[in-house]
Amino acid sequence: MNKTELKEFLDAKVIQYNRPDFIESDPIQIPHLFNKKEDIEIAGFLTATIAWGNRKSIINNAKKMMALMDQSPYDFVINHQEQDLEALLPFVHRTFNGTDFITFIKSLQHIYNQHQGLESVFIEGIKNDSLQNSIHHFKKVFFEIDHLPRTQKHVSDPLKNSAAKRINMYLRWMVRTDNTGVDFGIWNNIKPSQLSCPLDVHSGNVARKLGLLTRKQNDGKALAELDKALRKLDSNDPVKYDFALFGLGVFEGF
Template identity: 80%
Template sequence: MNKKDLKDFLDAKVIQYNNPKFIESDPIQIPHQFSKKEAIEISGFLTATIAWGNRKSIINNAKRLMELLDNSPYDFVLNHSKTDLEKLTPFVHRTFNGNDSIQFIKSLKHIYKNHGGLESVFSKHVKKESLQVSISKFKSTFFEIEHLQRTQKHISDPLKNSAAKRINMFLRWMVRNDNTGVDFGIWKTLSPSQLSCPLDLHSGNVARKLGLLHRKQNDAKALFELDTALRELDANDPVKYDFALFGLGVFEGF
């Protein structure tokens, strides 16, 4: 199909999937349990961090993690004791274990105590049309305190050719605000035009079938190619098409 027909097709799919019904089966339901900005972003960040594998398992384990944080993630991050952290030891989601959880809580406390919070860190080092440098710099800040070396693998670095799917998804949650009630739009220092698509197996395969992506690997180079194509369809909100690509792949087997 030509570019206009493709845009019309994808715009219709965005409307179909970018609505409150989407929340029911998506990990984004976890941060939707909270109302305080810091609780939304911390729960969203932790949920996105473990968002790989079976979606039902992701949601169940994210709920379990929130329970271990006393369903008060911001208060837990700021005020936890050593004994509180020990409760996290049994937690596991795939290769993300209790030790990783404890390290993440310590690093998040460092971020909020010394760097003004998650939004502040991601808002530094922003390039005009990309947050990929910001993600890399965020990883450096996150692990500038004493940490377990193994835990570094749970935050991707786009400057090392990662598509950084989970962090790009988290940033979509925080930055986009299209008044449908799905994404939160609580970060005002960043623009939806700067976001990158959370490129994964489903969205990548659909993008290739639609001619939006030709590179075979789902890496940083593929992400740049897809971002470029999506920005040609909508420069102000290119990542809205994540709903279309994901919906077509997961719900329609496109």
């Protein structure tokens, strides 16, 4: 395929997968349970944090997280008492356990009380029109509170050559606006053009088969290469192609 054919092919796949019925099978369904901005962004962040492994298990465990917060994530984050946190201790999703969950709740409270919320922290760290430094800055702020070293592994750092798939996916959810109501577009101070594709095994394999990516590892360098290729296809909304790459990989075994 030449560049024009590739763009037409991927644009068609975006239309095929960037539609409301995508929500039913994707972890993005969890923040879609809420209407309030802070509930959406907290539910989205916690869901994205555990978004690795079996998708059914991710969705089930994210629903458990919401239940443990009485289906009111923002109210729980802001107003919880120490005894409320004890109920979170049995929670586990792969290597993310109840102690990690409690640290995340305390850190989110710190961010809303001291840093004007999640969106503000990400905005503070933007450099050179890239959100990768923004994610690095977010991790620093996130762990300003007392925490166990083990919990740090659950927030990736692109400046340590991580593709930061889960946070890039979360940022897509919050920033990107589409006409189909899948992504939320509730963060208006970050541009969709600044987003990076959530690079995982599925999107990486499809990108390599289509000639969008040559690097073999799914790391920060691969993400930079993929970003550059996708921006050539659409500089204003490059991560819309996440729907195409993911759909081709997961649903079509491309």
